[in-house]
Amino acid sequence: MGTVPEIAIIGYAQSPSWRRAELTEPQFLFPVISDAIERAGIERRDIGFTCAGSCDYLSGQTFAFVMNLEAVGAWPPISESHVEMDGAWALYEAWVRLQHGDVDTALAFGSGKSSPGTPAEIYPLQMDPYTLTPLGIDPVSIAALQARAMLDRNLITEHEMAAIAARSRAAAKGNPYAQVSGDFDVDALLAEPYVTAPLRKHDLPPISDGATAVVLATAAKAKEVCEHPVWIRGIDHRIEIHQPGMRDLTESPSTRLAGEHAGVGEGKVDAAELSASFTHQEKILRNELGLGDDVEINPSGGALAANPMMAVGLSRFAEAARQIAEHGKHRVVAHATSGQALQQNLVAVLEA
Amino acid sequence: MADEIPTTTHTIEFPYTRTLGPVFSAFLTGMRDGRILGIASRDGKILCPPTEWDPWTGDALEPTLTEVGPGGTVETWAWVETPTRKHPLHHPFAFALIKLDGADTALLHAVDAGTINAMETGMRVTPRWKDERIGHITDVEAFVPEALGA
Amino acid sequence: MTKGTEPVEGMDYFMQLEYHELLCPVVRRYAEALRAGKLIGHRCPKCGLVYAPPRGYCPIDVIETTDADEVQLADRGVVTNYTVVTPVQYYGQEETEPFAKVSIQLDDPGGALSLQDVLEVPVDQVRVGMRVEAVWAPPKERDTGEIGNRSFGSAAGAIRGWRPTGEPDLPADQIMQAAF
DSSP, X not given: OOSOOOEEEEEEEEOOOBSSOXXXXXXXXXXXXXXXXXXXXXXXXXXXXXXXXXXHHHHTSXXXXXXXXGGTOOSSOOOEEEESSOHHHHHHHHHHHHTTSSOOEEEEEEEEEOSSSOHHHHGGGGSOTTTTGGGTOOHHHHHHHHHHXXXXXXXXXXXXXXXXXXXXXHHGGGOTTOSSOSOOOHHHHHTSOEEEETEEGGGSOOOBEEEEEEEEEEHHHHHHHOSSOEEEEEEEEEEOOSOGGGSOTTOOXXXXXXXXXXXXXXXXXXXXXXXXXXXXXXXXXXXXXXXXXXXXXXXXXXXXXXXXXXXXXXXXXXXXXXXXXXXXOSEEEEEEEESTTSOEEEEEEEEO | OOOOXXXXXXXXXXXXEEEOHHHHHHHHHHHHTTOEEEEEOTTSOEESSOOSBOTTTOOBXXXXXXXXXXXXXXXXXXXXXXXXXXXXXXXXXXXXXXEEXXXXXXXXXXXXXXXXXXXXXXXXXXXXXXXXXXXXXXXXXXXXXXXXXX | OTTOSSOOOEEEEEEEEEEEEEOOHHHHXXXXXXXXXXXXXXXXXXXXXXXXXXXXXXXXXXXXXXXXXXXXXXXXXXXXXXXXXXXXXXXXOOOOSOEEEEEEEESTTOOEEEEEOXXXXXXXXXXXXXXXXXXXXXXXXXXXXXXXXXXXXXXXXXXXXXXXXXXXXXXXXXXXXXXX
């Protein structure tokens, strides 16, 4: 990857994931940003660059993301940017920006309310307008096509999928921000009807509203203000072909490539926070990142426990950083995804 | 007494008309005429649905399309128990990736199989065309099991 | 139609999405007050700016505001800005004649409403500095169902519009500092 710049996560905060938030997006984003800045040990006015990740289609308002800047504090005027993507990509842009060397801290955040709209009707609009959107093809149906392909090739079983759901929900009991948690019996889960076969409800992510914020700093600043900076040792993003019929949905070459370029295989991985919003996708991601049974996957419960679109990928970074800063892990992988059925993937390696 | 929190409702809607360019114009003209067309990639693979560029090299592709199908093989499928209002059918159906005869890539479309038990990876399907066609991916109302005929 | 001879040149797509969002607490309170014939806002305890409807925070000082910061606002003020829209008949446009939308700086304690309608004055006489007062709908006819979480500056369903009071105009330089 060339010379890796020394950039660290020095603060992070999340809102709980709600099925239907009563507060507006700027209102629940407000304390999340304040908390992240406070935990970073810096002043709001010291932030050199701000980047937000959100999706106007979720809000149903053009420039909805502009209102979110009220939660950041944009007076006096600030240097900021926005990506119509998960906040993980806002973090990526902030990471790139910090390499210019003229600013030493950056704030990245992601937020969204999926509850007001109908996700199954919104997401078809991001697809090929001639051949896919008019069929109203929704993310659950595409994920189901992917799961069927895996089952057909004996790459996974429905039992394994349910076990992933049960494990994630059990892990989420320890996550105060999670929405779906508890102890579930695998056989009881398998007795439930399909929603879109071969996927059952437990194979799907919840619909969530929420926000996450992360503060980054360059080396000197990080060492000055932070007791346990979490270093970003590698980060990379790759994208595949759009048409699902031109991909092998049982593989994720973009994840594999991003993982290689981020340097996942260059050391022992203690844990990984993966944005697998469908149970079967966890297995694909593990395979492509080369994560064996000794790696703890999604100690937070992952996207199956809380899925605030536009924040869920950045939440993986926050949770991965938490594993290092608060739970003594040394090297943790964070992963974010976008597009249908793992079409594009961002992978980072975080280190103590 | 449970106080219902009021909801604010808004709708966004717009009637778009999209221009097509030479590749999609040819493809949708084919649909109107009851033919499914594919495009040749740089190394001679037949792509259906067509793309305007080579997915592997990025080169622009010659907009000379050739007929594929009409029948094909289901490569994978999903059974939609509760269709949304945007789905092409309003009773339970399957979405499937269908590799049409003569094509090297799969087309995503609906299979009106009647019941989940009639679906199987590897099954043969054939298009059921609408009587009135306008040049649209849904000029094929859905694919149906070849055994049942269109 | 089937089997035309000309190539297909366009594809129609009718895009429609519906959103149903819970009204946030602070706007619920604002709407309730409107139905009772009162305009309310939040005044920032730090900078003194008044927000109508209240947002639950001051974006300038980046601090949260609460019911403790609630103030009742005047329902009279001055036009600080306006635009006259000549409607283009695109899909969804209901207006056919030119119409004005005005911004109003309310009298003390302050607050600004935007995109308000003016009544009892021809469109070509709308001007900055014009003093106006609210024309409230009768109590039984007030319906705040149109007010949403992002209806900043709105009083829809309760205040029908604003009419000139007949008082002398305020000179523009006295209202220059007011927000749009």
